[in-house]
Amino acid sequence: MSSISLHRLIAQDWRQHGWVVLLLLACVVSALIVVHFAHLNRQLTIAQDTLYQQRDQLDIEWRNLVLEQRALAEHSRVEDIARNRLQMLRPSGERDIAVPVP
Numbered sequence: 001m002s003s004i005s006l007h008r009l010i011a012q013d014w015r016q017h018g019w020v021v022l023l024l025l026a027c028v029v030s031a032l033i034v035v036h037f038a039h040l041n042r043q044l045t046i047a048q049d050t051l052y053q054q055r056d057q058l059d060i061e062w063r064n065l066v067l068e069q070r071a072l073a074e075h076s077r078v079e080d081i082a083r084n085r086l087q088m089l090r091p092s093g094e095r096d097i098a099v100p101v102p
Contacts, residue, residue: 014021071077082088
């Protein structure tokens with residue numbers, strides 16, 4: 001055993017079973033890649049959920065603004081503001097003025 005050195009045994013083993021080591025290394029690298037992409041997928045899913053929540057919040061806000069716009073534009077409200085705040089009156093028959101279109 002003294003005539004065969006340790007580094008020669010290791011080199012001989014590498015030559016005989018090098019493909020096994022390369023396959024093991026490939027498995028480890030592919031496992032690390034799977035972990036990396038799973039992490040990226042989770043991050044993107046969280047970001048997507050956040051964007052969905054923002055979209056839903058903006059949709060609710062938009063609906064509330066549409067309701068407010070409709071309430072502010074009601075004919076009775078506009079007429080009440082014109083009558084009370086601006087002291088406007090509906091013209092009577094003799095005060096109507098027709099403007100012809102040129």
